[in-house]
Amino acid sequence: MIKAHISATALPDKFAVRYRMRDHQEIGSTAILEEQVLSIHLPTASKPDSIQLIKVSPAVETRTSPEPSHPERVRISGTGFVCGDGLVATNYHVIDGGRTWKIFFPSESKSFALRLVVADKANDLALLRLEPDSGALPKPIAVIPSTGAELGAEIFTIGFPLGDLLGRDHKVTTGVISAKSGIEGDPRVLQVSAPIQPGSSGGPVLDGSGRVIGILTSTLNADYLYSKQRHIPQNVNFAVKSEYLLMLLQQQSDSRTYFPALAGKARTDQIAELLGSIGQISIEE
Structure with missing residues (x-):
């Protein structure tokens, strides 16, 4: 709706x-x-x-007066993950305003240029294609419908919160599915308790079997809620449901070879296998 x-x-x-x-x-x-x-x-x-x-995104540089032309500015923008044969998913607001995009996979020490394939502005999603110079592409992570996700189910996320400050290594957060809808019952999103920060946007929300059920997109505006109810929210964060990403993937003709089943493996083993497919996105403005 x-x-x-x-x-x-x-x-x-x-x-x-x-x-x-x-x-x-x-x-x-x-x-x-x-x-x-x-x-x-x-x-x-x-x-x-x-x-x-408000969206989870890095602070935008404010300019008070016109400036002479400069070389393009590169900034770290968010997180992306491989979800198809050479396809990377992220939030639309992560890539918005960029001239070109790159993704860096720190566990492999590899960078790839990205080319926009399709954008879904209404649901804050984008698919981009890896443009490798050489070498094998990262393996896609399995994406499943979120309909089977239950309230209270444990989830985890992998991304690059505050990448400019905390560095280029992966960060893992854990939480639960707090609600299956968003503000005023918005059915497009899941509410999750996993802490997120600017730079987390576009990262996968993963179930206990290491499969994507959502894409992190935003957090509740603490200042607004405090002004209305004198209450500061704790870990009220939202993820676009995976169904909207699956619809974009179904428009592509790529064959996808996913990870072998991660169900039953220890969380640390799941994370170790997933890291190579989750990268930090930077944009050139």
């Missing part, structure tokens, strides 16, 4: 919004982008309200 349609206006930080309420009534409103937080005003009949949205 699509909750809102957001359209650009003549002003760079102002947007027109068509928002669907819980009763399915669609209302018109406006949104303002300030310091990477999108605030949507909701003029409901009972009382005015607002929501704020």
Whole structure:
């Protein structure tokens, strides 16, 4: 279910919004982008309200005056993982704004250029193709529907949170599936308790058998929730359900040879096998 349609206006930080309420009534409103937080005003009949949205992404460089042309700037943007024959999945917001993209697999000390294959902006997903100079491609990780995932089931994630600060090695976090929907019952996402940070975006959410059931995308805006309820959320994070990635993969004709079954193996052994297929994405702007 699509909750809102957001359209650009003549002003760079102002947007027109068509928002669907819980009763399915669609209302018109406006949104303002300030310091990477999108605030949507909701003029409901009972009382005015607002929501704020934020994505997990590195801070955007702010320029107060025009600058002369410079060589392209390269920055670490997020996480990606191999999920098809030479295909890498990540969030759309991880690659948005880039001229070119690269992925670095630290466990193999290999880098590959990436070429965009398909983007699903509505669900914050993108598929890119590895452009190897030589050598074998990383093996794809199995992706399964999230429908079989149960509340409270243990999950783990592998990625590169705060990559500029914490370095280029893989980081592992663990948690559980806290809910099978997002804000106001958004059915496209899972809520997970695994801690995430900027740089985690695009990383896989893996079940107990080492299979992808979601793609990390965002965290709840702590400042907004505190302003509304005087409460700071703890580990309220969201992942796009794997079904939306599977739909993109089904559009490709690639044959996929997945890892042998990791079920029953110790978590440390599963992680050791998966590391070679999860990399850090950088973009050239």
